[in-house]
Amino acid sequence: MDFELSEEDRMLKDLVERFVNDELMPLEAGVLAREASGKGLTIEESDYTRLDEISKKLGLWGLDAPVDVGGTDLPAVALVGVNEMMGRTVTPYTLPPDSPNLRMLMATVNERQREAYLAPYVRGETVSAIGISEPGAGSDPAAMTTRAVRDGEDWIINGRKIWISRAAEADFTILMAVTDKEKGARGGISAFLVDGNAPGFKVLRRIPMIGGAATYEVALEDCRVEGWKLLGTEGQGFAPMQLRLGTRRIQMASWSIGMAQRALDMICEFAPQRKTFGLPLSERQAIQWWISEAATQIHAARLMTYDCAWKLDQGRDVRQEISMIKAFATEMAWTVVDRAMQTFGAMGMTRELPLHLMASKLRTMRIYDGPTEVHKWVVARNLLGSKR
Numbered sequence: 593m594d595f596e597l598s599e600e601d602r603m604l605k606d607l608v609e610r611f612v613n614d615e616l617m618p619l620e621a622g623v624l625a626r627e628a629s630g631k632g633l634t635i636e637e638s639d640y641t642r643l644d645e646i647s648k649k650l651g652l653w654g655l656d657a658p659v660d661v662g663g664t665d666l667p668a669v670a671l672v673g674v675n676e677m678m679g680r681t682v683t684p685y686t687l688p689p690d691s692p693n694l695r696m697l698m699a700t701v702n703e704r705q706r707e708a709y710l711a712p713y714v715r716g717e718t719v720s721a722i723g724i725s726e727p728g729a730g731s732d733p734a735a736m737t738t739r740a741v742r743d744g745e746d747w748i749i750n751g752r753k754i755w756i757s758r759a760a761e762a763d764f765t766i767l768m769a770v771t772d773k774e775k776g777a778r779g780g781i782s783a784f785l786v787d788g789n790a791p792g793f794k795v796l797r798r799i800p801m802i803g804g805a806a807t808y809e810v811a812l813e814d815c816r817v818e819g820w821k822l823l824g825t826e827g828q829g830f831a832p833m834q835l836r837l838g839t840r841r842i843q844m845a846s847w848s849i850g851m852a853q854r855a856l857d858m859i860c861e862f863a864p865q866r867k868t869f870g871l872p873l874s875e876r877q878a879i880q881w882w883i884s885e886a887a888t889q890i891h892a893a894r895l896m897t898y899d900c901a902w903k904l905d906q907g908r909d910v911r912q913e914i915s916m917i918k919a920f921a922t923e924m925a926w927t928v929v930d931r932a933m934q935t936f937g938a939m940g941m942t943r944e945l946p947l948h949l950m951a952s953k954l955r956t957m958r959i960y961d962g963p964t965e966v967h968k969w970v971v972a973r974n975l976l977g978s979k980r
Contacts, residue, residue, distance in 0.1 A: 595895065597673065604666075605673030607650060615646055616683040620946055623683050626804075628943040633684050633804030643685050644716065652687050657694055657714040661706070668901035672846045676894075679850025682949040688716035691843060693766060696722075696836035700783065700824030709764060709785055721762035723753035723786075723810065724833065733768065733833065734777035738812065740769035740784060745819040747784065749792070749812045755960065759808035760795050762788055766836075767812070772827055783829035785821040792816060803952025838914045840961050842904070845897045845917040848925035848957065849890060851950045855925075855932035856886045858947070862936060879935060886928045893921040912974050915967035923964055926954045 597605065619635055627633050635643075647653060656671055657663020671691065678687070697710045712718045729735040738751025749769050759765060765786045772780030786793055792815030799807045824832055860883060863874035873879045900913040929950050933940035940947055958964050 595898070597669070601670040601673060604655075604670055605677060608652065608674050608677040611647060611650060611652065612677050612681050615643060616681040616685055619683045620681065624943060624946065624949070627949065631804075632806065633682075633949070635683060635685065640685070644688070647687055648716070653716055654689065654714045655687065656691055657689065658698060658710075661711040661714045663714050667905040668842065669898060669905055672842070672897050672901045675843050675846035676850040676853070679847030680854045682946040682953075689713045690720065692836045692840040693720045693722055695839040696766060696783070696832050697823075699832045699835055702820075704820055705785065705823065718763040719758055719761055721756050721758045721765040722836065723756050723759070723765050723767040725755045726752055727754050727809075733781070733830070736768060736770060736781070738767075738769045739773070740771050740782060740817075743816070747817045747819065747822065749784065749786070749815040749817060751812050752796075752809065753812070754809040755799070755807045756810060757805075757807055759810050760798065764788060765793075765810075766823060768829055768833060775827060777830050779827045781829045781833070782826050783823040783832060784817050785823050786812075786815065786817055790815055790817060801956060803949050803956070805952075805956070834911075837961055838904075838911070841914045841918040842897065842901060844957050844961065845893065845900075845921035848921035848954065849894050849897065851954060852886065852890050852893070852925040852928040855929045855947065855950065856883065856890065858945075859883060859886070859932050859935050866935075866937075873935060882931045882935070886931070889924045889928070893917065893924050896920065912971055915962070915970045918962060919964045919967040919971075922954060922957045926951070926958060929954060 619639060623633065623635060651664070652674075654661075654663035655666045655674060656668075657665065659665050674687070678685075694710075694713065697705075697713065701710050709718070713720060723738075724733055724736070726736050726738060729737065736751075738749065738753065740747045740749045742748075749767065751769065753767065756765070765788070767784045767786045768781055769784060770776070770780055771782040774780065792813045794811045794813060796809045796811050799809060801807055823829070859879070863879050863883075864872050866873045868876075896913070896917050900910050900917050903910045903913060929947055933947050933951065936945065936947070939945065942948075962970075
């Protein structure tokens with residue numbers, strides 16, 4: 593087996609690393625200061641504009657989007673390195689467009705939707721969100737109760753969605769709803785393209801999350817959606833939704849590797865400088881073992897993630913591998929970052945280092961897109977099922 597990246601993929605990873613080091617890392621001091629003062633996890637609007645211009649000029653937009661709508665159509669393996677590098681910084685910037693929603697659109701749009709939604713999204717002209725979770729139906733999408741019923745050629749949607757990122761600023765939301773209650777997840781869940789200004793689509797509240805981030809709760813009250821905005825086939829929204837979730841989970845594993853690697857680098861830089869009781873921390877066995885364990889686990893997570901991405905590019909069923917890497921990488925990175933905070937002592941508890949934002953992001957990642965426990969259950973269920 594060849595574990596070396598192709599020259600093109602390695603060059604792309606190096607390019608993104610330079611972009612992170614040269615453009616995103618210098619903004620971290622301002623990000624930390626704004627978050628500490630209660631202004632949330634943001635950068636200045638002028639910085640967003642400048643970063644968009646630079647990243648677009650570097651060819652970093654639409655990396656996995658179809659070529660015919662302006663993308664590069666890169667394989668999943670190439671994107672692991674890209675997202676690992678992006679995970680190294682706490683500066684909140686995403687290379688347009690956000691891959692998970694992109695992948696779901698790519699798998700489902702018709703020609704009209706391709707022109708109206710996918711193409712502008714790839715060009716960075718629109719912002720999207722996705723509404724899956726509901727109050728009382730988070731990790732089990734099959735338990736959703738939001739209903740969509742036909743009204744002539746249109747659909748009327750009623751229900752609630754929660755934990756939606758970017759709902760307030762999104763131009764459109766990919767919204768999951770039950771169209772056949774009897775079939776449920778097996779042929780009764782559909783996806784819809786709901787515009788931000790659609791009648792009956794209401795953002796109820798902004799929910800502050802740890803680490804300066806935020807999500808939203810929305811209500812759909814007799815929300816009318818034109819018939820052509822049914823995304824994909826009626827009743828067949830569950831599988832494309834899983835494609836979207838799988839894309840995010842590989843992305844999250846890659847981010848986790850990036851965060852853990854940066855935390856390990858910080859430990860290795862700090863430990864020789866800090867002395868306790870006459871010796872540098874680097875000579876303490878506890879620190880040495882933390883470094884060794886972190887390096888080993890990062891290496892394992894990286895290989896697992898590349899293996900999963902390669903299998904995905906080969907068209908294989910990787911649902912089990914995705915659950916493995918989502919659980920393993922996020923928990924691994926959580927431990928590495930926590931030990932980095934412990935190594936830095938009181939300084940590790942301040943908001944002057946990026947560690948607390950990394951820890952907050954990882955803490956939420958251990959929950960969203962499937963809690964660790966659910967993914968472990970999925971893996972165990974599959975293995976026990978194969979034995980039966």
